[in-house]
Amino acid sequence: xxxxxxxxxxxxxxxxxxxxxxxxxxxxxxxxxxxxxxxxxxxxxxxxxxxxxxxxxxxxxxxxxxxxxxxxxxxxxxxxxxxxxxxxxxxxxxxxxxxxxxxxxxxxxxxxxxxxxxxxxxxxxxxxxxxxxxxxxxxxxxxxxxxx
Numbered sequence: 001x002x003x004x005x006x007x008x009x010x011x012x013x014x015x016x017x018x019x020x021x022x023x024x025x026x027x028x029x030x031x032x033x034x035x036x037x038x039x040x041x042x043x044x045x046x047x048x049x050x051x052x053x054x055x056x057x058x059x060x061x062x063x064x065x066x067x068x069x070x071x072x073x074x075x076x077x078x079x080x081x082x083x084x085x086x087x088x089x090x091x092x093x094x095x096x097x098x099x100x101x102x103x104x105x106x107x108x109x110x111x112x113x114x115x116x117x118x119x120x121x122x123x124x125x126x127x128x129x130x131x132x133x134x135x136x137x138x139x140x141x142x143x144x145x146x147x148x
Contacts, residue, residue, distance in 0.1 A: 054087055054088045054089075054090070055087070055088075055089050055090070055110045055111075056089075056090045056092055056108065056109045056110060057089055057090070057091055057092070057109060057110060057111050057112060057113065058091075058092045058093070058094050058100045058103055058104070058109040058111070058112030058113070059091055059092070059093060059094070059100075059112060059113040059114075059115065060093075060094050060095070060096070060097060060100055060112070060113070060114045060115065061093070061115045062114070062115055062116050062117040062119075063115055063116075063117055063119050063120065065120070066115060068091050068093070069091065070090065070091060092108075092109055094112065097114065100112040100114075100128070101128070104128060104129070104130065105130075110129060110130075111127060111128060111129035111130075112127075112128050112129075113125055113126065113127055113128075114126040114128070
């Protein structure tokens with residue numbers, strides 16, 4: 001080792017030790033780690049407070065090309081409290097929009113879908129519900145079940 005590289009090593013070692021002993025460095029190192037851990041953990045804790053709910057969903061299939069089961073139970077990984085029962089989605093078929101609307105207003109179903117005759121060209125399905133928020137399990141169930 002030449003004299004220059006030995007002196008460089010001494011200076012680098014001194015600067016490194018000086019930096020890691022500073023309060024600001026130690027604070028940011030540990031505080032940032034705790035902040036990131038909180039950002040990762042808090043949403044899962046908040047999500048675990050909502051329980052899965054069973055739902056009845058009406059549908060009107062104007063294409064006649066969908067094979068929608070009578071009910072679907074969510075399976076696999078889901079965020080929620082341990083030991084919580086899986087949610088069940090029951091599908092109820094209607095022939096007319098007015099029948100489905102009456103069932104929605106009377107509380108027999110939580111929402112209903114209309115699959116229009118031109119669905120295969122447009123890819124649009126209409127969803128009607130009383131609440132504004134779409135339940136999490138509802139969207140996942142539709143993606144899984146509505147395969148032409």
